[in-house]
Amino acid sequence: AQKVTQAQTEISVVEKEDVTLDCVYETRDTTYYLFWYKQPPSGELVFLIRRNSFDEQNEISGRYSWNFQKSTSSFNFTITASQVVDSAVYFCALRGYNQGGKLIFGQGTELSVKP
Amino acid sequence: KAGVTQTPRYLIKTRGQQVTLSCSPISGHRSVSWYQQTPGQGLQFLFEYFSETQRNKGNFPGRFSGRQFSNSRSEMNVSTLELGDSALYLCASSLQSQETQYFGPGTRLLVL
Numbered sequence: 001a002q003k004v005t006q007a008q009t010e011i012s013v014v015e016k017e018d019v020t021l022d023c024v025y026e027t028r029d030t031t032y033y034l035f036w037y038k039q040p041p042s043g044e045l046v047f048l049i050r051r052n053s054f055d056e057q058n059e060i061s062g063r064y065s066w067n068f069q070k071s072t073s074s075f076n077f078t079i080t081a082s083q084v085v086d087s088a089v090y091f092c093a094l095r096g097y098n099q100g101g102k103l104i105f106g107q108g109t110e111l112s113v114k115p
Numbered sequence: 116k117a118g119v120t121q122t123p124r125y126l127i128k129t130r131g132q133q134v135t136l137s138c139s140p141i142s143g144h145r146s147v148s149w150y151q152q153t154p155g156q157g158l159q160f161l162f163e164y165f166s167e168t169q170r171n172k173g174n175f176p177g178r179f180s181g182r183q184f185s186n187s188r189s190e191m192n193v194s195t196l197e198l199g200d201s202a203l204y205l206c207a208s209s210l211q212s213q214e215t216q217y218f219g220p221g222t223r224l225l226v227l
Contacts, residue, residue, distance in 0.1 A: 035215070043203055045218035091158065100171040100212040101148040101163035108157065 002027045004094050006106035013082055014114050021077045021109045023092030029053075031097035034068065034075045039089040039108070048090075051075060082113045116142055119208050119219035127225045133194040136222045140187050140208030146170075147189040148216060149181060152203040161204075164189050165212055193224075201226045 003026040013019045025034065036048040049059065051068050059066050063080045079086055089110045093103040120139045128134050140147050148171075149161040160173040164183035181191040187208075193200055203223050207216035 033213075037218070042220065043205075043223070044220045045205060045207075047215055047217055050215050100165075101146050101207070101209060101216060102160045102171050102173070103148070103150075103158075103207075103216065104160070105150075105158035 002029075002094055002096055002099075002104045004092050004104050004106035006090075006092055006109050008109045009107070010110045010112070012112045012114065015084060016081050017113075018078060018080050019082050019111065019113075021079075021090050021092075021111070023075045023077065023106060025073050025075065025092070025094045027094060027096055029096040029098070033095045033097075035093040035095070035103065036066065036075075036077050037091045037093060039091060041088075045091065048077075079111075082111075084113050084115055087111060087113045119206055119217055121204075121206050121219040121222050123222060124220065125223050125225075127227065128196050129227050130196055130198060132196050133192060134196060134224060135190055135192045136204055136206075136224075138189045138191075138206030138208075138219060140189070140206075141217060144208035144210055144217075145187050146209045146212045146214070146216075147183055147187065148207045148209075149189070149191050150205045150207065151175075152205060152221070153199075153201075158205070161191065163212065170212060196226045198226050200224065 032053045034051045037045040089108045092106045146165045148163040163171040183189045203221045205221045207218045209216045
C-alpha cells in the first residue's frame with residue numbers, strides 16, 4: 001500500500017523565519033514520484049516540485065529547497081525567510097510507477113506566516 | 116497557455132439530485148484526473164481518463180462516474196447526491212499519465 005504522512009497539521013511562524021514541512025512516505029514500488037503542491041485560500045493546487053525516486057539530489061529554487069532521502073523515506077520542504085504570501089496549505093504527494101495519474105496525498109500542512 | 120478550467124465554480128444541490136461537473140485541460144494535455152477534497156478525508160483520487168478511456172479508478176461508489184471527449188475535455192457525474200458528497204472537486208491535467216499534473220480551480224459542491 002502507498003501512504004503519505006504529513007505529521008504537522010498546522011505551523012505558525014513569524015515572517016522571515018525559516019520553516020520546514022515534513023513528509024514521510026511508504027511504497028513498495030522501486031520507481032516512484034514525489035510532489036509538493038501549494039493550496040492557497042482560493043483552492044487551486046499549485047505545483048511546486050516533482051522528484052523521481054532515482055534522483056536523490058536536493059533542489060533549491062529561490063527561497064524553497066527540498067531534501068529527498070530514500071533511506072528515511074522522507075521528502076521535506078524548507079522555506080527560507082518566510083513571507084506572508086507563503087501562507088497556504090502544502091501537500092506532499094506520491095505516485096507509483098504503474099499508478100498512471102493516481103496521486104496519493106498527505107493530509108496537508110497549513111502554514112501561517114504572520115507579519 | 117491557458118490553465119485548467121472547471122465549470123461551474125460553485126454549485127448547490129439537494130439530496131437525491133444529480134450533478135455534472137466539467138473540466139477543460141491545458142491545451143495538448145490528454146490525461147485528466149479527478150479528485151475529491153473534504154475536510155475529513157482530504158484529497159482522494161476519483162478517476163483518470165486518457166484518450167477517452169478510464170485508466171484508473173479510486174475507491175468511490177458507482178454513483179461517481181466520468182467520461183472524456185475526443186478533445187480531452189472531461190466531465191464527472193454524481194447521481195443520487197448525498198450530504199457527504201459536499202466537497203471541492205478538483206480536476207488535473209497532464210500531457211501523459213506519468214507526467215506532472217496541473218490542477219484547475221475546482222468546483223465547490225454543496226449538497227443540502
